Amino acid sequence: MADGLRIAVIGAGIVGTACAFFLQRDGHRVTLIDPREPGTGTSFGNAGVISQGSVSPVGTPGLLLKVPALLLDRTSPLAIRWAYLPRLLPWLLRFALACRPARVEAAAAAIAALTERCDRAHDLVIQECGLGDLVRSGGWLKVARSKEVLLDATATDRRFWDRFGRRYELLEAADLRALEPALARDLVAGLLITDNRYILDPCAYVQGIARGFLERGGTYLRAEARGFAFEASRIVTVGTTAGPLPVDGVVLAAGAFSKRLAALAGTRLPLDAERGYHVMLPHPERTLGRPVYSCEHGFVMAPMAAGIRLTGGVELASPWAPPDDRRIRRLVPLAQRLLPGLSGEILSTWQGCRPTLPDSLPVIGPSPVTANLWLAFGHQHIGLTLGPLTGRIVADLVAGRDPGLDLSPYRPDRPI
Ligand SMILES: Cc1cc2nc3c(=O)[nH]c(=O)nc-3n(C[C@H](O)[C@H](O)[C@H](O)COP(=O)(O)OP(=O)(O)OC[C@H]3O[C@@H](n4cnc5c(N)ncnc54)[C@H](O)[C@@H]3O)c2cc1C
Incomplete structure (x- = not known):
């Protein structure tokens, strides 16, 4: 397992916060970057359903x-x-x-593979962050x-x-x-x-995971990520409104606002x-x-x-x-x-x-062009459901562990 990397996670919605939590739990030195409080973007106002049934x-x-x-x-x-x-x-x-019917069938299978695994990741954050009351x-x-x-x-x-x-x-x-x-x-x-299941206060849920992340030694940087500096095909610093942040790796999880930063790192996606x-x-x-x-x-x-x-x-x-x-x-x-x-x-x-994304599937996986960038966004109507699982998968990828499912349907360079 890669150990103790300096990782920046961009975006503190349910997806980014869960990525930060699982990466910090693995022993990395994680900085979660967002100009707002955790969970106050789209993750604030959803219907709260952990929709294991969504397919x-x-x-x-x-x-x-x-x-x-x-x-x-x-x-x-x-x-x-x-x-x-x-x-x-x-x-x-x-x-x-x-x-088209054939693509809908394939997308449903790919969504089902994620939603059938979502409960275990929620159980873990609920237990480790003490969120059972929500x-x-x-x-x-x-x-x-x-x-x-x-x-x-x-x-x-x-x-x-x-x-x-x-x-x-x-x-x-x-x-x-x-x-x-x-x-x-x-x-x-x-x-x-x-x-x-359902969550009584989705924002409090994300903030509870953020608390768990901070308690494990994570850092919260209240700033906007603006771009990257590269050496060869690696990101070496994230440019933020609070100054440059040196990194060994980056997770881009800025929800609907991920498109521009992904493009700056060489991946154009129809988000x-x-x-x-x-x-x-x-x-x-x-x-x-x-x-x-x-x-x-x-x-x-x-x-x-x-x-x-x-x-x-x-x-x-x-x-x-x-x-x-x-x-x-x-x-x-x-x-x-x-x-x-x-x-x-x-x-x-x-x-x-x-x-x-037009094919209803999130992007979860390594950037096809930037060696130390992982993409985690596009969770459409089920981001609360899939946030913790996405965090676990991203941590597995960074660590070189087998995430336990075929990730090819979610890879950033799939035909969309
Ligand atoms: C009305 C409604 C009902 C829903 N109901 C459900 C439901 O019942 N169950 C379910 O599973 N899902 C539901 N969803 C979907 C779910 O809310 C989203 O899929 C999920 O919140 C997306 O999470 P995210 O972390 O990707 O994005 P966000 O929560 O939007 O987080 C992205 C974060 O990135 C930050 N950011 C943006 N740009 C930058 C930058 N340059 N630098 C740093 N940070 C940046 C933003 O400030 C934000 O905090 C619903 C959505 C809506 C709108």
Whole structure:
């Protein structure tokens, strides 16, 4: 095993923080670099689901057919800022090609290989960083006002769950009522994805891992990484807003903002942002026991420590564009109908950027051109789920250990 290397990890979201934790645990001298507090980027505002059941790629043939209608409907969960379309077009074309059936099947297998291993990595950080109080089991639930809608909305997922051995239960009205008595009576069909867990405060979860990293002797550098200095094909310093940082190795894990730095180190990747929003509402007197997804409206109601978090939808726009929370606010009356007693008092709204490559797969692996750079980003809708596992894999790669799975589907130089 390589020992005691000076490693810079760029980006303190769930992915970068987990990489820093596992590398520090291996005895390296790790500096985690971010201009913000850990966990305050996209990892702050997700729905908190550790989604071991996630297998479907973002893009499927069915989705592709629906896209034009979704984009034209102002109330749909998919929005685009049309001014961004020319910049996004190459990504969209690649995305469309990745929606072909054979590629979707291959992507699902590659996602399944990651999600089936995610629990063990979470268990390790939960145990070693003392995060058990933030984690709840009980699965997550999809609900609908009719069985037909539920079956239709979950058809692709169910096919993959059956193929990859994920457990789920279809629930009749009475079972649904017993499981989630706070839900509206007209929700009569449910599907419970049994083994998923959820996090009551995703930001606190990342900060707990960051604490574990610091307690093991890691260093946090509150700065922005701006570029690299090279000798031969190796990075020797990371240029940061706090000055140059000499390094033996670098992990790039800056989420949706990784593209420019990857290009500076010689790897061009079609990474873009699927922006997402949340709105926080106070818990009703009778609240939810697990995250609940509405099949009719395409959003999640997640019970968090601070209240009910509504998340949903994808906005295709520049990662730097100012937020527009009008769509997410429109979910509030819909949620009030699904969860009677929920008040319309908005505590806060938030926007983040899911880092997504057109083939729905993250990049996890060594740079093809820079000898001491590892790339770890592009975790789209399941970055909370896959963050700790990614950290473990990156630490294995740096140490020259066998990560225990075939990493070729995630390599940076795959055809995307
Ligand atoms: C609405 C919504 C709901 C979601 N729900 C779920 C869910 O239930 N379950 C799930 O698994 N996933 C979910 N996700 C996806 C998940 O949140 C993301 O995949 C994940 O947060 C990505 O983590 P990251 O560490 O790659 O990126 P981030 O959390 O965005 O972290 C990247 C960090 O890099 C830093 N950075 C950027 N540029 C630089 C630089 N130049 N120098 C230094 N630092 C830099 C940023 O400041 C940031 O802190 C959801 C996402 C959204 C938007």
